[in-house]
Amino acid sequence: MSGFSSLGTPSDTPFSPGFGVRPRSLVGRKDLLDSIGGGLATGPHSERYTSLLIGRRGSGKTVVLQEIEGRAPTPLPLPEIDD
Numbered sequence: 001m002s003g004f005s006s007l008g009t010p011s012d013t014p015f016s017p018g019f020g021v022r023p024r025s026l027v028g029r030k031d032l033l034d035s036i037g038g039g040l041a042t043g044p045h046s047e048r049y050t051s052l053l054i055g056r057r058g059s060g061k062t063v064v065l066q067e068i069e070g071r072a073p074t075p076l077p078l079p080e081i082d083d
Contacts, residue, residue, distance in 0.1 A: 022063055029064060036068055044079030 026033075039048035053061045 022066060026060075026063065026067060029060070029067070032064060033067060033071070036064075037071060040068070040072070 036051045039046070039051055042048045053064060055061050
């Protein structure tokens, strides 16, 4: 096998791991991004404020974080910590 499939070369498909390199488009991530964004909008005292991304290497975790960072207000407000 040459590493090619009916979908084309690995770099031609949206399903090839990019190891943090942003793909041309985000496919099937709208619900996830909306959920995380909505949770961040609730503020640091809400249980929805925290998210945990788990997935195999190359599954898009870093790309999702980069997209969330790009959507965040600048600068991102940091929660206050009570001593």
